[in-house]
Amino acid sequence: MDLPNRQGHLTYSTLVHPGDTWEDMWESVRTYVPRVKERVAPNEPFGVSLRLSASSAETLVNDSKARDELKKFLADNDMYLYTVNAFPYGPFKGRIVKEEVYEPDWRSRERTEYTINVAEVLGDVAPEGSAPSIQSAPLGFKPRVTGPDVVSRYTENVLRVVSHLVGLEARTGRAVGLALEPEPYCFLETTDEAVDYFTNHLYTGAAAETVARSAGIPISEAQVALRRHVGVVYDICHQAVEYEDIAASLQKLVDAGIPVFKLQEAAAVHVPEVTQETVDALAKYAATIYLTQTIEKKDGRFTKFLNLEDAFEAWRTDPGPREWRTHIHVPVFLDDLGPFRTTRFAIEDALRFHKANPLSRQLEIETYTWDVLPDNLKTGDIVDYVCREIEWVREQVV
Numbered sequence: 294m295d296l297p298n299r300q301g302h303l304t305y306s307t308l309v310h311p312g313d314t315w316e317d318m319w320e321s322v323r324t325y326v327p328r329v330k331e332r333v334a335p336n337e338p339f340g341v342s343l344r345l346s347a348s349s350a351e352t353l354v355n356d357s358k359a360r361d362e363l364k365k366f367l368a369d370n371d372m373y374l375y376t377v378n379a380f381p382y383g384p385f386k387g388r389i390v391k392e393e394v395y396e397p398d399w400r401s402r403e404r405t406e407y408t409i410n411v412a413e414v415l416g417d418v419a420p421e422g423s424a425p426s427i428q429s430a431p432l433g434f435k436p437r438v439t440g441p442d443v444v445s446r447y448t449e450n451v452l453r454v455v456s457h458l459v460g461l462e463a464r465t466g467r468a469v470g471l472a473l474e475p476e477p478y479c480f481l482e483t484t485d486e487a488v489d490y491f492t493n494h495l496y497t498g499a500a501a502e503t504v505a506r507s508a509g510i511p512i513s514e515a516q517v518a519l520r521r522h523v524g525v526v527y528d529i530c531h532q533a534v535e536y537e538d539i540a541a542s543l544q545k546l547v548d549a550g551i552p553v554f555k556l557q558e559a560a561a562v563h564v565p566e567v568t569q570e571t572v573d574a575l576a577k578y579a580a581t582i583y584l585t586q587t588i589e590k591k592d593g594r595f596t597k598f599l600n601l602e603d604a605f606e607a608w609r610t611d612p613g614p615r616e617w618r619t620h621i622h623v624p625v626f627l628d629d630l631g632p633f634r635t636t637r638f639a640i641e642d643a644l645r646f647h648k649a650n651p652l653s654r655q656l657e658i659e660t661y662t663w664d665v666l667p668d669n670l671k672t673g674d675i676v677d678y679v680c681r682e683i684e685w686v687r688e689q690v691v
Contacts, residue, residue, distance in 0.1 A: 315349035398433035400446035431481035456507035472554035474526035477586035524552035530559035533639035591615035626685035
């Protein structure tokens with residue numbers, strides 16, 4: 294839905310539904326999205342965020358009939374596509390994912406071709422004249438970045454995609470944006486790291502020359518194209534886990550001229566004071582197929598753990614006062630989970646910033662963890678849960 298006062302389009306991520314194949318995603322879209330629209334936007338167009346795995350993107354890019362069927366469904370239901378989640382390449386539901394979610398990473402031909410396929414789908418299905426986004430991985434898993442050659446390969450493939458997007462816009466009228474998503478334990482992790490990478494690798498004269506040669510445009514146009522076609526997804530949960538001041542973080546992106554193609558509302562688990570009670574309560578959250586990156590603040594110093602289990606071990610070895618923030622997406626409308634809290638305050642900070650200084654045309658709620666959340670956090674069915682999240686976010690910005 295299109296929010297008033299230049300606040301952008303608001304929807305939820307269909308990553309919450311089954312969707313590892315196009316058949317699964319197509320069934321999920323038809324089953325759930327019209328029910329959500331009827332509840333939250335019965336008399337206005339409703340924007341859709343589509344999760345496309347690599348196999349789904351390949352299916353759609355090679356099957357014009359399937360794309361036509363999708364376009365007809367969207368038109369018949371007064372919906373429009375404005376963003377695709379192309380972060381998880383393969384299966385994401387019902388199996389252990391952990392750090393393999395970043396594979397293949399941005400040094401690979403597979404990740405590049407997958408992203409180009411998604412762009413082609415958007416070029417056909419998104420409304421003409423629109424600027425849809427592709428949400429993508431933060432280049433790679435940080436422990437696997439073994440040297441500058443890896444970073445160079447990342448950049449080479451990102452620029453290849455940018456060049457393709459320049460041509461796609463000329464052919465279709467859709468200005469698709471590649472949105473890289475910083476995340477804990479990844480090459481793009483903090484806001485400062487994102488600013489450094491964009492400034493020193495993507496928004497450079499050398500990058501513009503590369504795009505100019507590949508896309509067949511003047512360097513002056515390539516410099517504009519880089520900012521038009523590559524930016525970030527700002528997942529509020531991720532930067533809250535990093536203990537970043539959200540308003541200051543967003544201002545850094547503005548000052549660096551890095552577009553926020555999508556502002557993603559998500560909340561993490563926040564333990565202001567770790568105790569044995571909270572450790573025991575967190576155990577049920579640790580039993581998950583996803584990574585649970587945790588950052589500990591103790592005696593003014595920060596320690597990173599890849600999973601909650603690692604933080605538990607540190608606690609058992611040396612108990613004492615500390616704070617934890619953990620990358621587990623929990624309902625955005627909650628700030629109190631009983632024995633601990635959430636980082637909903639960070640969403641409130643981001644939306645205050647956005648309300649005063651609209652920085653993105655795309656807002657999206659991404660609580661994809663319904664299937665693994667403890668039962669006490671599930672109120673009603675998935676449609677009830679999604680609608681409650683949308684209504685809460687809408688209340689913050691209107």
